[in-house]
Amino acid sequence: MTQTPRPPLDPDDLAALGEASTATITTQLFKHGLRNTFLAGLTCVTPDARRMVGEAFTLRYIPAREDIDTLEVYDDYDHPQRLAVEQAGPGQVLVVDCRGQGRAAAAGNILLTRMAVNGAAGVVTDGTLRDIEEISRLPLPVFATGAAAMTNLAQHHAVDLQVPIGCAGVAVYPGDVMVGDADGVVCVPRHLVPVIARTAREQELQEAFIVARVAGGAPLRGTYPPDEATRRAYDESRGALPATD
Numbered sequence: 055m056t057q058t059p060r061p062p063l064d065p066d067d068l069a070a071l072g073e074a075s076t077a078t079i080t081t082q083l084f085k086h087g088l089r090n091t092f093l094a095g096l097t098c099v100t101p102d103a104r105r106m107v108g109e110a111f112t113l114r115y116i117p118a119r120e121d122i123d124t125l126e127v128y129d130d131y132d133h134p135q136r137l138a139v140e141q142a143g144p145g146q147v148l149v150v151d152c153r154g155q156g157r158a159a160a161a162g163n164i165l166l167t168r169m170a171v172n173g174a175a176g177v178v179t180d181g182t183l184r185d186i187e188e189i190s191r192l193p194l195p196v197f198a199t200g201a202a203a204m205t206n207l208a209q210h211h212a213v214d215l216q217v218p219i220g221c222a223g224v225a226v227y228p229g230d231v232m233v234g235d236a237d238g239v240v241c242v243p244r245h246l247v248p249v250i251a252r253t254a255r256e257q258e259l260q261e262a263f264i265v266a267r268v269a270g271g272a273p274l275r276g277t278y279p280p281d282e283a284t285r286r287a288y289d290e291s292r293g294a295l296p297a298t299d
């Protein structure tokens with residue numbers, strides 16, 4: 055299908071998003087009116103992998119049908135699932151729409167090993183994965199709802215690459231930026247990346263200051279959220295630079 059050209063992402067913005075928590079990013083998106091950006095119910099199944107940040111490369115599954123989705127379809131190296139695995143490259147996160155259905159796996163260890171070797175930035179699905187023990191050792195951030203041994207053709211039929219999808223109830227457009235950490239995965243609409251990157255960085259700095267005060271015994275009142283005096287102390291700690299919102 056034809057791809058709409060997308061303006062390139064600024065590496066500094068990606069770095070800032072990669073350093074911000076998903077909690078911070080969801081709050082910043084909320085401030086911009088977006089409340090449905092967190093892919094609830096997914097956990098990171100590769101706990102030793104780096105933090106995840108990258109552009110969404112989408113793959114859409116529909117329900118399988120027994121007369122179509124036979125095991126022989128995998129003899130075709132151009133099966134859409136296989137194309138997605140080969141094509142999602144450096145800087146890209148494969149986001150797989152399983153319609154929240156997990157009785158058969160979205161993918162398994164061989165496919166995700168291929169993605170790790172290709173330098174993909176991560177894998178996200180609102181379904182399950184097979185070979186989960188081996189996957190858990192991959193150096194690739196992977197998020198899913200859990201494990202299922204059954205191969206994906208039993209429940210899923212791969213139809214589209216790089217189209218808008220729903221994943222865990224969130225709209226994900228190709229090129230949106232996916233960020234993942236221990237809390238889960240958030241989708242940042244591409245056009246909001248510069249502003250969210252900047253304000254998320256600022257929130258992280260302010261929260262580091264606040265948590266140090268709370269850990270040191272400060273009460274919530276006056277500290278969290280910060281009142282005028284705490285904000286002034288924070289600004290002074292930052293070399294008197296005024297906080298941006």
Ligand SMILES: O=C([O-])CC(=O)C(=O)O
Pocket residue numbers: 159160161162163164165166184185204205206
């Ligand atoms: O058949 C599948 O779902 C794929 C699989 O097991 C793998 O990638 O190792």
Ligand SMILES: [Mg+2]
Pocket residue numbers: 162163164184185
């Ligand atoms: Mg396997």
